[in-house]
Amino acid sequence: MSAFAPFVGAVGSETHRVSNQPPPLAGHDPLACDPALIDAVGREGAQDALPDLGRLGALITSPEAQDHARLANVHEPVLRTHDRYGHRIDEVEFHPSWHWLLRTAVGAGLHATPWAAEPGTGAHVRRAAGFYLMSQLESGHGCPVSMTYAAVPALRHDPALAAVYEPGLLSTSYEFGLADPGTKAGLLAGMSMTEKQGGSDVRAGTTAATPAPDGTYRLVGHKWFTSAPMNDLFLTLAQAPGGLTCFVLPRVLPDGTRNAIRLQRLKDKLGNRSNASAEIEYTGATGWRLGDEGRGVATIIDMVSMTRLDCVLGSAALTRAALTEAAHHVAHRSAFGSRLADAPLMQAVVADLALESEAATALALRLAGAVDRGERSLLRLALPASKYLVCKRAPGVVAEALECLGGNGYVEESALPRLYREAPLNSIWEGSGNVTALDVLRAVTRSPGSVDAVLAEVDAAAGADNRFDRGVRELRSELQGRDERRARRLAELLALCLQGALLLRHAPDEVSSAFVASRFGSDGPWRTAGTLPPDVPAAALLERVTPR
Structure with a gap:
């Protein structure tokens, strides 16, 4: 008998048949399930x-x-x-x-x-x-x-x-x-x-x-x-x-x-x-x-700026990696008589993670494009704000993805524990949350050209959605206030508006409308994943990002 044959008890029943487990997540095309990157x-x-x-x-x-x-x-x-x-x-x-x-x-x-x-x-x-x-x-x-x-x-x-x-x-x-x-x-x-x-x-x-x-x-x-x-x-x-x-x-x-x-x-x-x-x-x-x-700080600031860009890219990558693990798992796992990917509430959760990933990826690559084109004014304000929000969101996304796998995601054999331990780092590296938010406020105060560049970027999507327009008006109000106690709110709203503008201009309607409804709607973005509005096409969003 093979050494790897299942153990058979006295009545001939197998005690360890592996079923209802996803196949190894290897060999898929990561670009095919990441249209936001392409x-x-x-x-x-x-x-x-x-x-x-x-x-x-x-x-x-x-x-x-x-x-x-x-x-x-x-x-x-x-x-x-x-x-x-x-x-x-x-x-x-x-x-x-x-x-x-x-x-x-x-x-x-x-x-x-x-x-x-x-x-x-x-x-x-x-x-x-x-x-x-x-x-x-x-x-x-x-x-x-x-x-x-x-x-x-x-x-x-x-x-x-x-x-x-x-x-x-x-x-x-x-x-x-x-x-x-x-x-x-x-x-x-x-x-x-x-x-x-x-x-x-x-x-x-x-x-x-x-x-x-x-x-x-x-x-x-x-x-x-x-x-x-x-x-x-x-x-x-x-x-x-x-x-x-x-x-x-x-x-x-x-x-x-x-x-x-x-x-x-x-x-x-x-x-x-x-x-x-x-x-x-x-x-x-x-x-x-x-x-x-x-002139030490002025000399090294270019290095700090570029490592901040990589903090955004790194957190977008962690978000995408966690999403990939969750989408793969729910595509192959069944519970309570149905596939997890077909369960409406699970669809809503993973679709929400997909929205976060698409927005982070679009924003990170937009910043890289700004480096290519020498858009220094835009980068001066958009980069610290993006670093603040994208890096702050990564730990929550990884935690939700881990929960999609349940106990399977909590054991070290899974990829999720390593992602979870990595997730807080980029928010600390090159200036933790308060430092980065205050840098946003400093840019607003000292570099008015950076404010103009950011507003031009978000105004390119003006009129596409009333909820987004309302968010931009709120951003303009925050920019006028310049209150240190609200620096985090300013950084968050600025980055959200940049993400919303990019998705409204370039993403499919089901992505942009779901993002705007969930991030700029009356409930606001301060909630747990999976609390999307009822008309969001969650199944389509999940299908869009699932590895093949």
Whole structure:
């Protein structure tokens, strides 16, 4: 008898027949069930990227890729401060699956390659769509990829430093390990800003930078959160004689010696387990000044803005990944005599998650298109508002998707626990909710052109729906008030209006009308999932996003 045959009891009955379980979610086409992504890629100027995105999509749903994602999180990074002989090495060991993920992402040009393209060619949209797909597979590896993407515009504040590092950052070769950046086939960048006593208030940093005779600086201090510490170079902030200043610190100096950057310990994080985040100390580390002394925040803000874009993309990806899991499960699971996907209340829940996903995806790709086209005024206000709302919504969506699977979604063998642990991160990274909402308020106050750009964007859908028009009027009123206590309300409403305008202009009627009715209707958007108006075509919305 086969070792895998079911056990048969004394009366001949099987005790463990598996039935009414969904098949493994592998091998499907993630683009075919994500029309919002396909439409946005074409609309934002990267139609020719779809074949490459299709190939990447086929890869990320393969059993091999899914196993790499799992293994990279099960086998977490390990810090090695010293070698066996007692030499200080400050290295982090990763599982081979981590390297597979990064090699795939870098090879697909999801890091810094768009900066080599001509503006307006769709390169940032192409990259954003690929980052969105890879982030559905695994989120942790997206951190070094994102920071490398974001480092290039900041480095360009100093053409000489950009000339040294940009070729390696643009390379599609992944080469792990500490070595002189000038000798490596490809480079990854990071940033190291926050300190124990300051957190988001980077101006409270105490790390000191002292000028050296050779034009470099010597940095002494600590940093509380430095992710991907094995990257090749870092942008960091320190107090120079002229005030808070931005510096570039390579892990290995041009003479081949290791910079005085000490890894003290790795953070034991809620999620993002595959990615190492370290507490570090500079003990006389050598840094090159980037930008003028005293202009550190202004210099590094371009990097922060681009990582905020990836927070939006990453949360849109988590939302889509959770939706995919829920839609697949209810398509194959039956309860109380019918398939879950045919049950009206379950249809309403998953359809609501689908609306959230479509709106997040359309908005994230619109922002990437704005980067392509250099729409700086729009980005100044739309980006922090989008980061606020999309990242805030992700944990709730993942929780609802997990509940669709019931107990099957709560066990670690499911994909949902990892998504659930990842979901709060992007709302914290690059400024938590209050910081981001206050940045929205700051943009409204100091950058009136950004208000004009956002209002022009939402006014493009004026007259399409009375409920939406009412929401835009409310937005205009909030923009006039500028009350710090209502900064979250302003950020939320602004992002909702941007999402509503995009869907009204570009999505099918069943999507746009359902979104507007549920987000701008008399009940407002503050409710649990599945409380859609009765006339919403929930079954059609669910069918639209279900994997095949």
